[in-house]
Amino acid sequence: xxxxxxxxxxxxxxxxxxxxxxxxxxxxGQRKDAKTGQLIPALFIQDVTATINGAxxxxxxxGTGISKNPLVGFKVKGAKxxxxxxxSWVDNTGDKRTDEATIS
Amino acid sequence: MNALRRNVLKGATGASAxxxxxxxxxxxxxxxxxxxxxxxxxxxxxxxxxxxxxVSGPADSKDISIKAPDIAENGAxxxxxISSAIPGTTSIAIFAEKNATPLLADxxxxxxxxxxxxxxxxxxxxxxVRAVVTAGGKSYTAAKEVKVTIGGCGG
Numbered sequence: 001x002x003x004x005x006x007x008x009x010x011x012x013x014x015x016x017x018x019x020x021x022x023x024x025x026x027x028x029g030q031r032k033d034a035k036t037g038q039l040i041p042a043l044f045i046q047d048v049t050a051t052i053n054g055a056x057x058x059x060x061x062x063g064t065g066i067s068k069n070p071l072v073g074f075k076v077k078g079a080k081x082x083x084x085x086x087x088s089w090v091d092n093t094g095d096k097r098t099d100e101a102t103i104s
Numbered sequence: 105m106n107a108l109r110r111n112v113l114k115g116a117t118g119a120s121a122x123x124x125x126x127x128x129x130x131x132x133x134x135x136x137x138x139x140x141x142x143x144x145x146x147x148x149x150x151x152x153x154x155x156x157x158x159v160s161g162p163a164d165s166k167d168i169s170i171k172a173p174d175i176a177e178n179g180a181x182x183x184x185x186i187s188s189a190i191p192g193t194t195s196i197a198i199f200a201e202k203n204a205t206p207l208l209a210d211x212x213x214x215x216x217x218x219x220x221x222x223x224x225x226x227x228x229x230x231x232x233v234r235a236v237v238t239a240g241g242k243s244y245t246a247a248k249e250v251k252v253t254i255g256g257c258g259g
Contacts (some may be wrong), residue, residue, distance in 0.1 A: 015118070015218060030204060046140045057217045063145040065200055065208035065226045067181045067256075073222035074213070 007101035016079035030062040155206040162243035170248040180256025181226040189217030195238040202231035226256040
């Protein structure tokens with residue numbers, strides 16, 4: 001169910017520019033199924049954590065208002081090339097996923 | 105994993121293995137979900153959402169910039185970039201004021217993370233996109249109107 005994320009992390013001066021493309025439907029619970037007219041149950045990422053070499057640099061709580069296949073960019077000072085970035089998410093059904101990348 | 109299972113089966117050592125598993129985050133999901141601020145995320149208007157987050161009367165700030173399109177053709181995907189030049193920025197929350205549940209996201213920035221977040225949001229209708237920034241225990245805010253041609257929440 002949980003598909004891999006794409007993580008791109010590269011140094012720009014002394015700041016690591018990190019972009020994460022999540023793979024998730026981010027269903028709001030407000031849409032109706034065109035065929036049955038029934039509401040499609042909400043399914044969305046609630047909790048996101050990003051770490052660099054094990055130290056947490058970003059945490060986020062999300063509601064349903066983040067777009068499908070979410071994209072998040074953030075910048076971390078003091079990171080360096082070769083550091084390990086790890087990003088994890090948990091959705092409202094408890095489904096979860098963690099992926100890693102190396103800062104270039 | 106097998107080693108862990110052996111330890112669990114060994115009884116006395118098992119108890120400590122479970123503690124280690126909890127500490128290492130292996131048994132974390134329920135605990136993480138409990139942290140999700142239900143009151144704020146399910147609030148139907150901005151005032152209640154801010155109250156749920158414990159924010160009251162954030163001061164308008166020119167040091168927060170919101171980069172978003174003036175007109176978004178597709179409300180399901182509206183790119184938004186928020187930068188805060190306020191020193192010591194520790195969190196950035198994003199609201200779309202006319203959405204059914206206006207609070208979209210609450211980012212906590214730790215350990216060297218700059219006052220910057222870019223993401224893509226859903227907007228139900230033309231509305232103000234509002235950022236609430238926390239720095240040094242105080243709250244600041246800024247907003248930008250985005251006109252939406254086709255809403256991206258229901259339908």
